[in-house]
Structures are given as C-alpha cells and as structure tokens.
Amino acid sequence: MTLAIDARGLVKRFEGKTAVNGVDLAVPEGMIYGVLGPNGAGKTTSLRMILGIIDPDEGTRTVLGNPRPLEVAHAIGYLPEERGLYQSMAVREMIAFMGALRGLPLDQGRRRADKLLTEYDLGDVGRKQIRTLSKGMAQTVQLLGTLVHDPKLIVLDEPFSGLDAINQGRLETLIRARRDAGATILFSTHVIAHAERLCSEISIIAGGKVRYAGSVDAARDRLPSRVVLRTRAKEGAWRADLPPDTTPVDGNWHFALPSTGIESVLQALITHGAGIENLTVERPGLHDAFIAIAGADAEAAMNMASAGDMA
Amino acid sequence: MMNLFTSALVIARRDYRATVMSRLFYVFMLFPLVLLIFGGIFGYVMASSKAEAPAYLAIIAEPDRAAQFEQSYAALHSKLSGENFEGVKIIAPLSNAAGQALAVLADTRQQVNAVLVDTGATPRLVGPSASVDRLRPGVLLALGNAGKEATPEMPLALTRTDPAGSGVASDRAGLGYGAAVFLFWLNMLLANMMLSNLVEEKSNKIMEVLIAALRVDAIFLGKLIAMVGTALTIVTAYVGLGTIGYLLFAPPELALPVPAIGWPLFIVLGYAYFIMNYMVVGGIFIGIGAQASSPREVQTISMPVTMAQMLVLLFASTAIKTHEGWQWWLGALFPPSSPLVMYNQAAISAKLWPHLLTLGWLMLCAALVIRFAAARFRKYVLKSGPAREKRRGLLRAQWTKRATTSR
Ligand SMILES: Nc1ncnc2c1ncn2[C@@H]1O[C@H](COP(=O)(O)OP(=O)(O)OP(=O)(O)O)[C@@H](O)[C@H]1O
Numbered sequence A: 001m002t003l004a005i006d007a008r009g010l011v012k013r014f015e016g017k018t019a020v021n022g023v024d025l026a027v028p029e030g031m032i033y034g035v036l037g038p039n040g041a042g043k044t045t046s047l048r049m050i051l052g053i054i055d056p057d058e059g060t061r062t063v064l065g066n067p068r069p070l071e072v073a074h075a076i077g078y079l080p081e082e083r084g085l086y087q088s089m090a091v092r093e094m095i096a097f098m099g100a101l102r103g104l105p106l107d108q109g110r111r112r113a114d115k116l117l118t119e120y121d122l123g124d125v126g127r128k129q130i131r132t133l134s135k136g137m138a139q140t141v142q143l144l145g146t147l148v149h150d151p152k153l154i155v156l157d158e159p160f161s162g163l164d165a166i167n168q169g170r171l172e173t174l175i176r177a178r179r180d181a182g183a184t185i186l187f188s189t190h191v192i193a194h195a196e197r198l199c200s201e202i203s204i205i206a207g208g209k210v211r212y213a214g215s216v217d218a219a220r221d222r223l224p225s226r227v228v229l230r231t232r233a234k235e236g237a238w239r240a241d242l243p244p245d246t247t248p249v250d251g252n253w254h255f256a257l258p259s260t261g262i263e264s265v266l267q268a269l270i271t272h273g274a275g276i277e278n279l280t281v282e283r284p285g286l287h288d289a290f291i292a293i294a295g296a297d298a299e300a301a302m303n304m305a306s307a308g309d310m311a
Numbered sequence B: 001m002m003n004l005f006t007s008a009l010v011i012a013r014r015d016y017r018a019t020v021m022s023r024l025f026y027v028f029m030l031f032p033l034v035l036l037i038f039g040g041i042f043g044y045v046m047a048s049s050k051a052e053a054p055a056y057l058a059i060i061a062e063p064d065r066a067a068q069f070e071q072s073y074a075a076l077h078s079k080l081s082g083e084n085f086e087g088v089k090i091i092a093p094l095s096n097a098a099g100q101a102l103a104v105l106a107d108t109r110q111q112v113n114a115v116l117v118d119t120g121a122t123p124r125l126v127g128p129s130a131s132v133d134r135l136r137p138g139v140l141l142a143l144g145n146a147g148k149e150a151t152p153e154m155p156l157a158l159t160r161t162d163p164a165g166s167g168v169a170s171d172r173a174g175l176g177y178g179a180a181v182f183l184f185w186l187n188m189l190l191a192n193m194m195l196s197n198l199v200e201e202k203s204n205k206i207m208e209v210l211i212a213a214l215r216v217d218a219i220f221l222g223k224l225i226a227m228v229g230t231a232l233t234i235v236t237a238y239v240g241l242g243t244i245g246y247l248l249f250a251p252p253e254l255a256l257p258v259p260a261i262g263w264p265l266f267i268v269l270g271y272a273y274f275i276m277n278y279m280v281v282g283g284i285f286i287g288i289g290a291q292a293s294s295p296r297e298v299q300t301i302s303m304p305v306t307m308a309q310m311l312v313l314l315f316a317s318t319a320i321k322t323h324e325g326w327q328w329w330l331g332a333l334f335p336p337s338s339p340l341v342m343y344n345q346a347a348i349s350a351k352l353w354p355h356l357l358t359l360g361w362l363m364l365c366a367a368l369v370i371r372f373a374a375a376r377f378r379k380y381v382l383k384s385g386p387a388r389e390k391r392r393g394l395l396r397a398q399w400t401k402r403a404t405t406s407r
C-alpha cells in the first residue's frame, strides 16, 4: 500500500502558540480520508503544511512521494477553506486559469471547463462573470477548478460548508466518483455525518494532536454499544441489576452494553418484574466516538460554532 | 513541475488580460495625459532654470594670450550689455590642441558651448554651428582688441562639430534629464497600478489558490511582468503617438538634440531601463504591499511609498547634476535610482558597455528583491516555518532543467 500523503510529527507554532503539535497523517492512495476536529483544532494548518503552503516548524511530509509538495503541484487539487475567485473573470476562464496554475494548457482547460460545467448542470453559466453567481454556485465553480486538471490527490478543506443539502449530496457523489477513478481524497470537516458516510479512514484532531487514526468502524468499535431500556415500573429491586453507569434520559435508561452481554441483565429484570416496554442495543455512531475521543469539551465548542452548518 | 518562468507567465498572462480589459485601464490610459501636463510644467521650470546655468566659451592658449583675450572679451561684454555672453574658461594647451578642444566640448561637466583654439598662426573657433555662428563676431572683436590692433579682417578659422546633427552638450544634458524624469513618472503611475492590483488580490482571497500551486517568487515575478507589460502597452501607444505628432507638426526650432548614443539605442535602452527600473521598484512595492493584511492597509502604505519615490527622484537628480564623485556613483549604483541616472548618461555619453553592466546589475538586484520579498511574505504573512527542503534559487532556476517530476 503506497501512501499518497505521509506526514510525520508536524509542528506549527504561531507567535508562541502551538497550533499543531506533532501531527502524523498517513493517507493511502485511492482512499477517501477525513480529518475531523473541532474549530481551532489545527486541521487547516495541518493541510497547509502538507501542501507546502507553509512549512512546518518541525516534522516532515512526503506528498505523492515528494518531500517538496510544490514540485508535484500539477497532480494536486486544493480547495482552501476561504474560497476565492477573481470576481470579474468569466466562469470557464476562471476554471481554465486554475488548471493553468497546475500546468494544464489553457485551451484544454477551457474545453474541460465546458464539459465539467455541463456535467454539473451549470452549462449556461460558463460565460458569466463570477460576481453574478450565488455563493454556492461560486463554490461549485471553485471546486470544478480544483478538479479540472484531474489531480491524483484532492485536498478539500471544509468542502461541505456553505452548500445546501442537495449540493452536499452531489458533492458526496462527486467525491466517490473521483475515488472510483483512482484519485485520493483528503478532506477536513467538523460535520461528522459526512465523514461517517464517505470515509474509509479518518483522523480525529483536537488541540493540535491526532487523537485517533484508523477506520470509522474501528473508531466505533472502541466504544461499547449503548443500551436504551424502557420499563413500565419506575422503581423496584431490579434497579440494582442495572450496570452502575446507567443514567435516566427522558424516561429511558441508558447504559453501555456490559462486556458479559445483555442476557444476564434481561434475566434479572424479568425475574424482578421491571416490565420491559422497549429495549434497543445501538451501535455507537461516529458522533459518540468523536465525543469520547476528542473529549466532551471539544464537542461542546464545536456544536456551538457549527450548528449552522449542520444541514 | 513548471519552471519559474512558465509559472510566472501563467500569472502574468491572466493579470495582463484582466488589467487591459478592465475599465480601470482606460483611466490609466488617460493618466499619462495628466503626466504630460505635469511634464510640461516641469519642463518649463527646467528650461528656465537651465537658462540661468552658466555656459562657457573656452579658450585654449598660452596663459598670457588667454588672459588678454578674456579681458577684452569681458570688456566687450560690458560695452554691449544685453547681449548674451558666455563666460570664458581658460585651458592650458596640450600637444594636440584640436583633439583637446573636442574633448572639452564632449564633456558635459564643463558646460562649454564652443572652444577657441589660439595656439597657432590662425585662431580657430570649434563648436556646433549654432554656437559658432553666434559667437563668431564677438570673438573676432575680442581677438582684435587682444592683439591691441583693431584689425577687423583678422582671420578666424571655424570648425563645426555637428556631424550627426549632434546638439550642444548642455542640450544633451537637458534631454538626459528629461528622459530620467519621464522614466520616473512612468514608475509612479505603475506603482499605483501595482498597489491597486494587490488590493484586488487581497479582497479576493485568491492568494491561497495561487500559493498552493506556485512558488511565491514565481507569483511575484508574474505580477511584475504583467504590470510591465501593461505599462509598455500604454507607453508604446503614447510614444508612438508622440513620435508621429512630433514628426508631423514639430517646428524645426523644437528639434530634440540627438542623444550621444544615437536614437535607436537610446530608445532600446529606454525600454530596458524602464523594465529593470520597474522590476526593482515594483519588486520592492510588491514586497511591502504583500505584507499588508487588508486592502485598507495597502492604501495606507501607498502614501509613504509615493514620498519615498520623490526622494529617489531627488537623489537621482542630485547624482545627475553633480555628475561625478561619490554622489554620482551612489546614484548610478543604488538600484532604484540607477536606471534614471544611467539613462541620463545614455543621452550624454556614447559608451555602451556601462549600460550593459548596469542592466546586468539591475537584473541581479531585481532577482534578489523578488526573492527577498517572497521570503518575507512566506515568513511574516504566511508565517511559514523553517523546516523545509532547500530550494533552487531564482537565478539558478532558469538554467536548471525541469525537476524530477514533470507533467
Ligand atoms: N496565520 C495564523 N496566525 C496565527 N494563528 C493562527 C494562524 N492560522 C491559524 N492559527 C491558529 O492556529 C490554531 C489552529 O487553526 P486552524 O485554522 O488550523 O484550525 P481548524 O482546525 O482549521 O479550525 P476550523 O474548524 O475553525 O477551520 C487556531 O488557534 C488559530 O487561531
């Protein structure tokens, strides 16, 4: 398995404040890889270091086998967090220019721009000026410009923010299609649902450090399943049969699936006549894993800032 | 990987087209008109100050004879007051007086309009036609008086030194100074263009897209090339119009003196110095401008920048006027003023090699300035860290073949 990105021990300090504190990131080729983390976790800074936009204070990175990312710029596409286009440029010219930045001849870029726009049902905006587009459309145009030169490695910083639900879905489809065509995709997000649906592997960054790296499944498997129980009786001797971590939530009992299994608990409940109304065993979502891994503080901070983005 | 110049051209091409096709461009096209008016006023002031500058009639003769001549010439002056007399400069003769006379004429510092060589049997007045014809009667009278005997028939040989229609040295100095000022004003115009371009870039937040794809010095170089290209478009249009207008309508009295180096080279050098001047000065601006974190800051910066440019003009003028010594050398070597000083030199001296040397020096400086600006930008604006691979230098990049991986 070759690595499209191999970053080790990246450290970045801004005026004494450590933004990234020893991040390792190994992204295998041909994979959709997510970087999750709350606001200010150091996602953008890590991506910038990987792409060579800034150099790290410490650590090394190899991108597509090259320690100097700019030398393989032609094979990389990057959508920055702060979107930016030349307002007075025509859409297809802008896309072609973004290709030219990555070594794609302009005329070829224009042709591909037309094709991409048509595929994205934006065929009619090709000759319009960027400033006449809506924000979401402009963002889509920038995305197409990021992909126009058919990069082998696609890096997207918060690609879903600012898009409506329909366009988020289309973006997911687009990302999968690029993966199927052989590209490697690395994207950052603080919306867990996207990572859960798209990624085979993720890294969870919080406080400038990688707290977890691996598959989404393994992240969930780190946590025991959750049991949600509803009983007819509210009190009784059976209460002692529930595991000590049990908490009442909205008239239900929540507790982690005991390592010994659910049967012994069930038996005790039946024997003591708790009257089981409803019982579900839920596999933990990435969301729970995220909270457990990144810490509740981080999650609180994130919810506050990203409530608007959750479509 | 694209090499430095291919990368720079991608940026340059876009910027050039964007500028030339923008509405702002028409403002810039009109701006030179304003400059012409300014230039006119400036030229007028210059012309009046030039009139006060002393000009001399030199005499090459044995000290006694020369002193006699000077006396009678001065006496004549007092009698015929109102006439425009040159002061007399006495020069001790060397073995080759004729050659000496030409050398004196060619030397602008001496500010000599004509030379009277009085070492042999027949005195000889050497100089451009205009001066010779104007000075001849006075010189004849003075010579007669100097010989104590009023012999109006005294022979006076004439040597007219205007083969290529070359003007008087002081006229050339005027041309050289005008050329330097012209260069300066062009730069002012472009500095403003540069800064407004940076404002656009800042408000577009597009920098990150560029920086992720290309080296910062390639981006800066590309921006400079685009600006120079835009400027050359404007300048060529104006110079073309100006030349046609001049050829068609200018009265003969307005004839420009031929620069010492000849018109074709003078024009070529004009372009070359303009480009290099812009690369150096523009490089400094882009370096300063890129440090600003908002369009507002860029505008704030443009004020001191304009003042700094004025200082450079002042500095260059001083260098041009002193014309020798450390001030001149400093002006000729200091990159922002060097093109002005050396372009002035092209008007008054026919030597080509100093220009080639200067252009080489300026190229080196421009490369260093761009490198330096890019490094500062990376360090202080992007806050890039130190842990990076060694890069190839801007100067070496053009010789180095493409890097290992290429498209
Ligand atoms: N150029 C900079 N100068 C100073 N501090 C910076 C700079 N860039 C980032 N930081 C700081 O580094 C930390 C990490 O920022 P970064 O942008 O990498 O976070 P992030 O994970 O991308 O957050 P978000 O989800 O909000 O985009 C933050 O505390 C931020 O304030």
Ligand SMILES: [Mg+2]
Binding pocket: A043, A044, A045, A081, A157
């Ligand atoms: Mg970010």
